[in-house]
Amino acid sequence: xxxxxxxxxxxxxxxxxxxxxxxxxxxxxxxxxxxxxxxxxxxxxxxxxxxxxxxxxxxxxxxxxxxxxxxxxxxxxxxxxxxxxxxxxxxxxxxxxxxxxxxxxxxxxxxxxxxxxxxxxxxxxxxxxxxxxxxxxxxxxxxxxxxxxxxxxxxxxxxxxxxxxxxxxxxxxxxxxxxxxxxxxxxxxxxxxxxxxxxxxxxxxxxxxxxxxxxxxxxxxxxxxxxxxxxxxxxxxxxxxxxxxxxxxxxxxxxxxxxxxxxxxxxxxxxxxxxxxxxxxxxxxxxxxxxxxxxxxxxxxxxxxxxxxxxxxxxxxxxxxxxxxxxxxxxxxxxxxxxxxxxxxxxxxxxxxxxxxxxxxxxxxxxxxxxxxxxxxxxxxxxxxxxxxxxxx
Amino acid sequence: xxxxxxxxxxxxxxxxxxxxxxxxxxxxxxxxxxxxxxxxxxxxxxxxxxxxxxxxxxxxxxxxxxxxxxxxxxxxxxxxxxxxxxxxxxxxxxxxxxxxxxxxxxxxxxxxxxxxxxxxxxxxxxxxxxxxxxxxxxxxxxxxxxxxxxxxxxxxxxxxxxxxxxxxxxxxxxxxxxxxxxxxxxxxxxxxxxxxxxxxxxxxxxxxxxxxxxxxxxxxxxxxxxxxxxxxxxxxxxxxxxxxxxxxxxxxxxxxxxxxxxxxxxxxxxxxxxxxxxxxxxxxxxxxxxxxxxxxxxxxxxxxxxxxxxxxxxxxxxxxxxxxxxxxxxxxxxxxxxxxxxxxxxxxxxxxxxxxxxxxxxxxxxxxxxxxxxxxxxxxxxxxxxxxxxxxxxxxxxxxxxxxxxxxxxxxxxxxxxxxxxxxxxxxxxxxxxxxxxxxxxxxxxxxxxxxxxxxxxxxxxxxxxxxxxxxxxxxxxxxxxxxxxxxxxxxxxxxxxxxxxxxxxxxxxxxxxxxxxxxxxxxxxxxxxxxxxxxxxxxxxxxxxxxxxxxxxxxxxxxxxxxxx
Numbered sequence: 001x002x003x004x005x006x007x008x009x010x011x012x013x014x015x016x017x018x019x020x021x022x023x024x025x026x027x028x029x030x031x032x033x034x035x036x037x038x039x040x041x042x043x044x045x046x047x048x049x050x051x052x053x054x055x056x057x058x059x060x061x062x063x064x065x066x067x068x069x070x071x072x073x074x075x076x077x078x079x080x081x082x083x084x085x086x087x088x089x090x091x092x093x094x095x096x097x098x099x100x101x102x103x104x105x106x107x108x109x110x111x112x113x114x115x116x117x118x119x120x121x122x123x124x125x126x127x128x129x130x131x132x133x134x135x136x137x138x139x140x141x142x143x144x145x146x147x148x149x150x151x152x153x154x155x156x157x158x159x160x161x162x163x164x165x166x167x168x169x170x171x172x173x174x175x176x177x178x179x180x181x182x183x184x185x186x187x188x189x190x191x192x193x194x195x196x197x198x199x200x201x202x203x204x205x206x207x208x209x210x211x212x213x214x215x216x217x218x219x220x221x222x223x224x225x226x227x228x229x230x231x232x233x234x235x236x237x238x239x240x241x242x243x244x245x246x247x248x249x250x251x252x253x254x255x256x257x258x259x260x261x262x263x264x265x266x267x268x269x270x271x272x273x274x275x276x277x278x279x280x281x282x283x284x285x286x287x288x289x290x291x292x293x294x295x296x297x298x299x300x301x302x303x304x305x306x307x308x309x310x311x312x313x314x315x316x317x318x319x320x321x322x323x324x325x326x327x328x329x330x331x332x333x334x335x336x337x338x339x340x341x342x343x344x345x346x347x348x349x350x351x352x353x354x355x356x357x358x359x360x361x362x363x364x365x366x367x368x369x370x371x372x373x374x375x376x377x378x379x380x381x382x383x384x385x386x387x388x389x390x391x392x393x
Numbered sequence: 394x395x396x397x398x399x400x401x402x403x404x405x406x407x408x409x410x411x412x413x414x415x416x417x418x419x420x421x422x423x424x425x426x427x428x429x430x431x432x433x434x435x436x437x438x439x440x441x442x443x444x445x446x447x448x449x450x451x452x453x454x455x456x457x458x459x460x461x462x463x464x465x466x467x468x469x470x471x472x473x474x475x476x477x478x479x480x481x482x483x484x485x486x487x488x489x490x491x492x493x494x495x496x497x498x499x500x501x502x503x504x505x506x507x508x509x510x511x512x513x514x515x516x517x518x519x520x521x522x523x524x525x526x527x528x529x530x531x532x533x534x535x536x537x538x539x540x541x542x543x544x545x546x547x548x549x550x551x552x553x554x555x556x557x558x559x560x561x562x563x564x565x566x567x568x569x570x571x572x573x574x575x576x577x578x579x580x581x582x583x584x585x586x587x588x589x590x591x592x593x594x595x596x597x598x599x600x601x602x603x604x605x606x607x608x609x610x611x612x613x614x615x616x617x618x619x620x621x622x623x624x625x626x627x628x629x630x631x632x633x634x635x636x637x638x639x640x641x642x643x644x645x646x647x648x649x650x651x652x653x654x655x656x657x658x659x660x661x662x663x664x665x666x667x668x669x670x671x672x673x674x675x676x677x678x679x680x681x682x683x684x685x686x687x688x689x690x691x692x693x694x695x696x697x698x699x700x701x702x703x704x705x706x707x708x709x710x711x712x713x714x715x716x717x718x719x720x721x722x723x724x725x726x727x728x729x730x731x732x733x734x735x736x737x738x739x740x741x742x743x744x745x746x747x748x749x750x751x752x753x754x755x756x757x758x759x760x761x762x763x764x765x766x767x768x769x770x771x772x773x774x775x776x777x778x779x780x781x782x783x784x785x786x787x788x789x790x791x792x793x794x795x796x797x798x799x800x801x802x803x804x805x806x807x808x809x810x811x812x813x814x815x816x817x818x819x820x821x822x823x824x825x826x827x828x829x830x831x832x833x834x835x836x837x838x839x840x841x842x843x844x845x846x847x848x849x850x851x852x853x854x855x856x857x858x859x860x861x862x863x864x865x866x867x868x869x870x871x872x873x874x875x876x877x878x879x880x881x882x883x884x885x886x887x888x889x890x891x892x893x894x895x896x897x898x899x900x901x902x903x904x905x906x907x908x909x910x911x912x913x914x915x916x917x918x919x920x921x922x923x924x925x926x927x928x929x930x931x932x933x934x935x936x937x938x939x940x941x942x943x944x945x946x947x948x949x950x951x952x953x954x955x956x957x958x959x
Binding site (some may be wrong): 003020021022023024026028030050053054093096098123125216289 | 752766767768770771775776779780781782783785786788791794876879
């Protein structure tokens with residue numbers, strides 16, 4: 001008994017502290033970007049490592065940078081990551097990575113090997129946001145600082161998280177990406193970031209126009225390869241189908257023909273893609289139900305009247321229909337890739353039929369017919385009933 | 394001649410015969426003494442190994458039949474003089490009363506533990522004024538007992554040990570010439586501490602009295618709360634040298650007889666020289682002497698002990714200490730206080746939850762901190778992690794060493810504060826807090842979060858006083874677990890502790906009851922306390938009421954197993 005106990009104690013003591021890393025041995029990675037090294041075809045990694053010193057209240061050196069950007073290359077992604085330790089004094093720690101930025105070139109080549117690495121890794125979280133750098137390099141996105149946050153990774157992530165404010169951008173996690181990439185009857189999408197030149201208050205010292213990061217649009221994939229970008233309007237339509245428009249807004253031209261708008265803030269949105277199979281004909285019914293508030297009007301229509309409100313609702317329905325159909329058109333005719341999940345809906349409802357047409361889906365999808373039904377309700381109209389008028393009329 | 398010859402031969406023969414018989418007789422005697430010795434040995438063995446079946450309560454003997462009370466007063470006087478020898482505090486008072494025979498009397502008592510005024514008033518003065526004008530039909534001793542002594546409690550004793558015990562307990566023994574009976578007159582007195590508010594268990598609401606060092610006072614405090622004829626007090630005298638008065642108290646008809654029997658059995662088996670505090674008894678009779686967790690409860694508060702007796706528990710009073718033990722003791726009792734039942738339920742339940750949370754925090758927090766700092770950094774919110782990393786910049790020790798330093802430092806400050814006089818204790822804690830809190834952090838030797846963790850751990854450890862001793866060891870154990878295996882180690886360590894708790898028993902009752910085994914009806918007084926009108930039922934396992942056959946056999950079986958091994 002005593003010997004046994006001794007053995008257990010010795011065993012547990014001699015193992016040492018397996019996997020132990022003190023915090024000051026770690027370099028916490030906030031975001032990283034992937035790019036293709038054009039000269040060698042190797043993978044190039046830009047890693048943003050957070051400098052905790054910046055948050056230490058007292059004794060902060062005034063010009064110490066909040067983050068450090070490491071640029072490494074490698075034949076494989078892992079090699080590139082491991083190469084960080086050749087030049088950086090701490091072990092890169094990826095568990096707190098918030099954003100992965102992928103360059104256009106790399107995305108066009110195909111992301112499968114990298115996504116595989118991310119999925120396999122126990123450090124990279126499935127909720128990391130995937131971003132495609134459009135017309136720019138990930139390095140640019142990681143070094144174009146603005147906003148309030150100390151760390152660029154936080155800045156990017158905050159922009160991404162506020163996508164619901166206008167629903168003109170796509171907030172996609174690694175998990176979503178993996179699911180849509182390997183799922184049947186659906187193709188992945190990803191968020192898009194680009195650099196724009198921003199008009200800003202004139203600065204005497206700086207003559208170049210300041211640059212800013214902008215997050216809008218959609219990167220459309222076919223399997224794991226980037227095929228193109230959707231614009232903002234098409235992205236709104238896509239978000240309607242993904243039920244991600246809640247908290248967004250929509251401009252309703254009203255009354256029709258005039259240049260005035262009523263703006264509705266979307267409070268609730270739900271959508272369903274219903275495949276219908278009649279005599280071998282595939283037909284999709286898209287049902288969208290939404291609820292919103294009137295938030296701004298530039299028209300003088302008296303929306304407190306029920307008939308007029310109903311008319312506004314119809315206009316809203318038409319607007320949604322227009323957005324959604326433009327999205328479907330783009331997917332069918334421009335990109336020829338089913339990012340909307342029509343195939344998945346078909347697979348779920350008609351699994352047997354799906355098996356027979358699965359192979360040909362890519363050719364069937366562009367020509368598939370659909371119908372959009374929208375029910376929109378406007379519930380509240382803010383603190384005033386009628387539009388404000390200019391005194392006695 | 395022939396006749397003579399004949400007679401001589403017969404004489405020789407008879408001589409031979411008697412010689413033979415004599416030797417045989419000698420042989421017999423030898424054998425019988427051997428047999429007697431072996432029998433004595435056997436009976437002795439039997440007495441020491443197997444206690445008498447229907448156990449009387451153990452009273453450690455003083456002289457065990459070495460002396461007897463003689464009728465002759467001088468022999469008695471010589472004996473007692475011899476026994477108490479040179480002791481200056483033992484008083485012998487000889488006097489003669491004015492009856493027909495001028496009977497000699499001597500009184501023996503110990504100064505300091507008797508009230509001398511009372512001895513004077515109740516014994517000596519009446520004896521001096523003794524006039525044998527009463528009809529002397531009764532013998533002297535009954536006459537003295539019935540008519541002369543004005544004391545309330547008078548016992549007639551013939552047993553030598555009882556008399557010695559009586560004297561040592563503070564009675565005055567009155568020896569009368571010509572009688573082998575002794576009158577033991579209760580004159581207990583002397584200086585004792587009065588009933589005060591206990592320091593260990595301070596309450597806002599509830600009674601303010603606490604037990605003292607005197608058994609009699611302690612029992613009376615409980616008696617006053619439970620005015621019930623079924624409240625039974627059974628005395629024991631334990632400790633070969635100290636002859637300490639022990640009493641067990643329970644309510645007949647509520648406490649389960651199996652547990653009372655078991656307690657008596659264990660008390661009777663105590664074989665020790667001295668008992669100076671109830672802790673001695675606790676350590677001698679507890680179920681798991683090497684467990685981290687106490688399986689016998691103690692309290693200084695009469696209302697608490699009364700409540701426990703009413704729930705079917707048995708209290709053990711030990712003279713010389715204000716701490717009264719209660720058995721069986723369950724884990725959940727460590728988290729219950731008397732105020733839980735005196736205050737209204739809302740605040741009670743909030744505080745109960747805080748207590749549970751604090752118990753968990755004080756055990757796990759340092760371990761959790763190590764695990765999250767050095768193994769499982771992915772579990773921490775990023776900003777917090779960066780903050781922690783910023784605090785750790787330039788700290789020379791690994792987190793594990795830091796935690797150990799903080800833990801030891803805290804225990805040192807606590808221990809030094811406890812033992813010192815109150816004023817100095819404060820100074821110690823101020824110096825300690827300043828040194829750790831300010832200097833160590835600003836010098837960059839210990840990180841600021843570590844000080845916070847140490848402080849929280851320290852404060853929460855005071856929330857559950859009964860477990861304080863076990864908590865320290867558990868905390869260190871968990872720290873080691875987490876320093877070797879991270880969060881995984883913490884979980885494994887906690888599972889080990891939980892398994893250990895579940896395996897414990899207190900007097901046959903599962904220690905973690907009513908959670909494991911799960912008894913639904915008793916859950917109403919665990920994490921939450923239900924309103925009083927729903928708390929009518931008594932704990933099932935250790936009361937006579939509602940005791941299910943299943944539990945009964947279970948408890949009996951475990952108790953038997955224990956007896957077999959001990």
